[in-house]
Amino acid sequence: MSSAALADEGTKAVAAGKYTEGIDKLSQALKERPAPRWLLERSKAYLRTNDFDLALHDAEQALEVAFSRANRDYMIEAQIRRAITLFRMGRYADADICAFWAIRLLEQSKATEDDGQQDKVGENGDYVVRASDIKNDEKPDKDRQIAAAMGGTGNSKNTSLKNQANSWRLQALNKLESLPAGHPGLKVNVSKYPKPSNGHDTAASPVLSTQDEGHDEGAKRDAWEKVWNKFSTAFAANSIRSSFYQTDTTINADFFVKNVPADRFTVSTQPQKVVMGPISNTDSGSNSLQLHLWGRVKPAETKHTVKSMKVELVLKKETPGKWPMLQREDSDGFTNIAGNTIIPPSFERFSTLISRLGYHHPDDLELPDSGSDLKAWYGAFLGKVAVGLDGHDASSEIPNAAPEATSSSTSASAGAGAGGATQPKSNPTQASDAIPKPTPNTSKAYSTKTVGSAPAYPTSSKKGAVNWDRIGDDDGDDESKEDADVNSFFQKLYKDADDDTRRAMMKSYVESNGTSLSTSWAEAKSKTYKTLPPEGAEAKQWDD
Numbered sequence: 001m002s003s004a005a006l007a008d009e010g011t012k013a014v015a016a017g018k019y020t021e022g023i024d025k026l027s028q029a030l031k032e033r034p035a036p037r038w039l040l041e042r043s044k045a046y047l048r049t050n051d052f053d054l055a056l057h058d059a060e061q062a063l064e065v066a067f068s069r070a071n072r073d074y075m076i077e078a079q080i081r082r083a084i085t086l087f088r089m090g091r092y093a094d095a096d097i098c099a100f101w102a103i104r105l106l107e108q109s110k111a112t113e114d115d116g117q118q119d120k121v122g123e124n125g126d127y128v129v130r131a132s133d134i135k136n137d138e139k140p141d142k143d144r145q146i147a148a149a150m151g152g153t154g155n156s157k158n159t160s161l162k163n164q165a166n167s168w169r170l171q172a173l174n175k176l177e178s179l180p181a182g183h184p185g186l187k188v189n190v191s192k193y194p195k196p197s198n199g200h201d202t203a204a205s206p207v208l209s210t211q212d213e214g215h216d217e218g219a220k221r222d223a224w225e226k227v228w229n230k231f232s233t234a235f236a237a238n239s240i241r242s243s244f245y246q247t248d249t250t251i252n253a254d255f256f257v258k259n260v261p262a263d264r265f266t267v268s269t270q271p272q273k274v275v276m277g278p279i280s281n282t283d284s285g286s287n288s289l290q291l292h293l294w295g296r297v298k299p300a301e302t303k304h305t306v307k308s309m310k311v312e313l314v315l316k317k318e319t320p321g322k323w324p325m326l327q328r329e330d331s332d333g334f335t336n337i338a339g340n341t342i343i344p345p346s347f348e349r350f351s352t353l354i355s356r357l358g359y360h361h362p363d364d365l366e367l368p369d370s371g372s373d374l375k376a377w378y379g380a381f382l383g384k385v386a387v388g389l390d391g392h393d394a395s396s397e398i399p400n401a402a403p404e405a406t407s408s409s410t411s412a413s414a415g416a417g418a419g420g421a422t423q424p425k426s427n428p429t430q431a432s433d434a435i436p437k438p439t440p441n442t443s444k445a446y447s448t449k450t451v452g453s454a455p456a457y458p459t460s461s462k463k464g465a466v467n468w469d470r471i472g473d474d475d476g477d478d479e480s481k482e483d484a485d486v487n488s489f490f491q492k493l494y495k496d497a498d499d500d501t502r503r504a505m506m507k508s509y510v511e512s513n514g515t516s517l518s519t520s521w522a523e524a525k526s527k528t529y530k531t532l533p534p535e536g537a538e539a540k541q542w543d544d
Contacts, residue, residue: 003032011041019045033352035329036062036074043081047088055085060194067111067193068346069332070339073324076105076161083168086190092179093127094190095172101192102165106158118188126186131173132520134166167493170519220361224351227362232344234378239338240279240289244326251297251315253326255289255337262306269299271318272328276304276311287379292331292389294323330356334385336378357388493519 010025026042029035043058059081066074079102086095097117104115122128179185244253257279268275272295277288293315301316317323325332326339333345334353345353359365367380494505500521508518511529518524
């Protein structure tokens with residue numbers, strides 16, 4: 001069974017409350033690659049079985065991998081998962097800080113900004129931030145929740161995540177109010193991007209974990225790190241910057257490369273792969289662009305435009321819905337296409353891929369001596385990778401797979417993978433049992449779900465794109481909240497609140513006719529709330 005299928009089964013088991021089964025299947029999937037989504041699901045399962053240290057490790061591992069891939073969405077979710085876990089561990093100051101970092105990411109701040117949040121401590125080392133410090137920041141989001149509940153402005157995924165983060169901040173800071181000075185829960189022991197301890201087998205580099213006789217492990221690691229360093233340098237120098245945006249039915253991608261020979265440029269499209277080229281008037285190095293797509297497309301409806309500074313590509317999705325990324329997670333960073341920010345894959349991802357392709361030693365790659373032509377070496381390396389990635393395009397395992405006929409924008413094909421690759425010398429079937437063998441990558445685990453009639457973001461959770469069950473001390477264990485919406489959030493908040501908070505919520509909500517909500521009785525008791533309808537609506541007076 002492929003890792004994607006295992007992860008899908010593990011995720012479903014976690015959603016059904018079968019945490020031990022879910023952990024087992026997710027652990028098997030994670031032996032192949034440390035996918036952030038799988039780590040976050042296993043973190044959730046560990047949390048619900050009270051294995052807090054393991055839950056925190058997985059959340060931080062997911063954050064590390066997401067950061068190395070510049071994947072902001074998973075970084076946000078990982079910070080929220082850290083906040084939830086730290087709250088359950090009684091580390092309330094740390095929980096608030098992680099939730100704050102998630103909010104800053106949602107506000108499009110730089111991922112590496114020095115916000116100084118963890119430095120907000122008093123002379124005795126106690127965290128000094130309190131709930132009263134954030135009430136003004138929270139109110140606009142709560143107003144939008146009310147507006148959404150009343151049928152006003154829609155509630156986006158980012159708003160949902162920000163509300164979750166704000167809720168955890170409020171809970172953590174309320175806990176801090178009752179702690180005596182010097183309590184461990186008031187201490188800050190968290191860093192923005194921690195390096196997780198080597199507590200799981202996913203933290204180890206698979207290519208280094210084999211027990212091949214005749215190879216010194218230290219020497220082998222040094223040899224692979226040299227290859228990785230060379231690859232990282234070549235990636236930064238030669239990869240093509242790209243960006244994409246999408247609708248529910250199309251992918252629009254731009255590849256920023258100059259002076260493409262438009263008269264010879266062709267695009268060859270398969271359901272989950274696109275090859276374009278040539279991208280220059282020379283034949284050196286990698287002279288084509290290759291995409292291993294995250295989802296499936298309709299080859300016959302591919303369009304492209306060659307401009308002086310870029311190539312524009314338009315793809316029609318086979319199934320409506322949002323994609324979390326342009327390329328498959330295993331191929332992202334291992335073609336000659338980079339995102340807006342050119343960040344090479346981590347050594348962990350590099351070694352995971354090498355292991356999957358069955359290479360034991362750098363000599364097995366049979367790469368040319370880079371010498372002064374690093375571009376040619378890079379093209380040859382990408383060629384080796386392309387062959388391995390092509391071996392994972394098992395369309396027969398993809399539901400409703402169309403025949404693998406290709407469609408080209410012109411009559412010519414762009415050719416094979418980058419650099420004109422040949423089959424790797426090493427045979428994966430002869431690799432050590434400790435190295436995961438290549439398995440077909442199926443999109444079965446990436447099927448798009450819908451909420452009502454509108455497509456939702458892809459998710460492996462039964463709860464759909466808006467997952468309010470994560471709000472609350474029990475981290476949303478009640479599966480009856482599967483269809484939870486904004487109202488269930490407020491019901492949960494009201495249920496867990498103290499008497500003063502309940503009075504404030506009731507007074508503000510009733511007086512404002514459901515358009516405002518306050519959790520501060522100190523503010524609400526002396527204030528008269530006016531009806532503030534959402535933008536585009538007006539308040540109407542009804543006769544008795």
